Amino acid sequence: MDFVEAVKAAGVVGAGGAGFPTHVKLNAKAEWFLVNAAECEPLIETDKYLCRTYPDRIVETVKTIAGHLGASHAVIALKAKYQREMEALQGAIDKSGAPVELFGLRTFYPAGDEQTLVQQVTGRVVPERGLPLDVGCVVDNVGTVLAIADALEGKPVSEKFLSVTGAVSKTRMFHVPLGTPITEILKEAEITEHDYAVIVGGPMMGRMLKDKEAIQQAVVTKTTGNLLVLPADHYLVRRSELTEEQMIHRAATACIQCRMCTDMCPRFMIGHEVRPNMIMRNLWREKSISSNEEFEKAFGSAVNCCSCGVCEMFACPMGLSPRKMNEYAKKLLKERGINPERNMHPAAREAVEYRKIPTERLIARLDLSRYVTHDLPQFTEVKVKECMIPLSQHIGKPALPVVKAGDHVEKGALVAAAAEGLSVNIHTGMSGTVAEVTDKGIRICGEEE
Ligand code: SF4
Ligand code: SF4
Incomplete structure (x- = not known):
């Protein structure tokens, strides 16, 4: 091959x-x-x-x-x-x-x-x-x-390494089959908080799981690399509760147009046209702009945002949400069928080397300093009895199941094949019996020892 x-x-x-x-x-x-x-x-x-x-x-x-x-x-x-x-x-x-x-x-x-x-x-x-x-x-x-x-060497992707950090007795590493419920991992992680939320990924771009049901349903996929546990009343959890409407209102009333969001934006620094301060400046009149040309002038730069979060989690002195407002603007541009022209030859701006966000300052700003440890993580085993392998763990079309309920599968076996076009094969990381196949995923129960 x-x-x-x-x-x-x-x-x-x-x-x-x-x-x-x-x-x-x-x-x-x-x-x-x-x-x-x-x-x-x-x-x-x-x-x-x-x-x-x-x-x-x-x-x-x-x-x-x-x-x-x-x-x-x-x-x-x-x-x-x-x-x-x-x-x-x-x-x-x-x-x-x-x-x-x-x-x-x-x-x-x-x-x-x-x-x-x-x-x-x-x-x-x-x-x-x-x-x-x-x-x-x-x-x-x-x-x-x-x-x-x-x-x-002929071995498929069927397991995943991931770390668990934050409000836990110690930082740990796990190696688990795809589809492992994150609750199985959290059980072994010695969480130090009674009420907690979990960010799948990192604090800047990860997915926040606030309620028990969301945590219970989440499973490890091919892209899961970390679980960050935080107290339920942590600043990042509270911040994630703002609604789009609240963010728009705050942008329209509290943005002081200091431009820090734009000047510290990493994509702006490498020469891309990303101007979150312009989005914030124009939000109040979004509904009254009828011409697409004018709309693009006001909101077009949102399409070049990579959602890194520097603008809203670090730069903005008013605690506003330019990243989320960029995402909102992207949606509006799509609805209007506006696709701004691309600069194919951008050049990094002069300040690119000295306008960088020191990680330590970012950690302090996110109120995470108390979770930083210089100890090496402890590798921890977890016994997984059941997994729910999602059919979509990638960009592109969901994979198509090739097994049915009742089938026996060995670790490493193909359970869903790539669909036509952009898609990927999916394999099981545990041996067992297929308990259920739905349009979302394949549930496998492990073998009793
Ligand atoms: S989220 Fe977007 S606008 Fe904000 S700093 Fe990152 S790339 Fe720039
Ligand atoms: S940093 Fe905040 S206050 Fe300053 S322009 Fe951007 S959104 Fe407005």
Whole structure:
């Protein structure tokens, strides 16, 4: 089986982002192959754990992928301050003699934003709403690299490493089958709060689960890398309760047009047209603008926002929500059929190097300092009795079930095949009996010991 076919068969998707099918990304030639190990959101441990634990496998696979892409540069980018991880990877590079370099990023958010990473490592700027490939780069997360290593040995993606951080007795790492209910993991995590919420992912871009039902229904997918547990009355939980209507009202009445949201926006800094202050300035008159041309002038820049959250979680002195208002504006632009022109040759602004958000300041602003620990996470086993494997864990069409209730499946078996078009295969991470197949997922009950 050729390289791309092996990755496709294994159902590999981007482990650190929205789950873009990796076989599509790798079906290319590129000058640079960049590995994203920046782990830029605070209170996530997974990528660091992988770099420390599997440095040889990572380096060897990076060499293989770079060879497949025809890349003349293979670079693993991580924060320079991650010394243990830097040393482990450098040791592996020295041992193997692989033509792989390390790039030490400064400690800022969002160092791991794909387009920021490309600019930092190569000096090139990805076009607005473009792909790294537009400037000769392919970027994969370090977890994706390890999934590719498995794929090349015929092992599909069926389990996931993830960290649990925040209001827990200690930071932990877990390795569980896809579809594991997060409640099974939380049971082992020794949560220190009675009433808590969980963010799936990091505090800036993760998905907030506030009520018990939402927590009970959530399962581990191919893109889950972290669970952040917070007290139910934490600042981030309360903040997530604002309604769209409240945010619009606050924008119209309290925005002082200081422009901090725009001036600190990482995408604005790499030269993209993103001007959240303009969106905020114009929200009050949104319903009265009849001309599409005028509407685009007021709200068009929202389409270039990557939802990193710097504007609303760090920059805005008034505690407003420009990111959410960008999302609102995107919706309105779509409804009106407005698709602003793209700048295909943006150039990073002069201030790009000194207008960065120090991660420590961000942690303090998010009221998370008390959860920062310098201890290594403890690896913790969890016995999973049942899992609910979603059919959609990726960008593209949901996969199509190939099993039915009552079937027996072995760990690693294909349970849903990629649909036509953009889609991926899905495999089970546990052996057992298929209990139920719905349009959302496949429930598997494990074997009794
Ligand atoms: S969320 Fe805010 S800071 Fe981030 S890209 Fe969008 S406008 Fe810029
Ligand atoms: S930072 Fe806040 S107050 Fe300043 S322009 Fe942006 S939304 Fe308005």
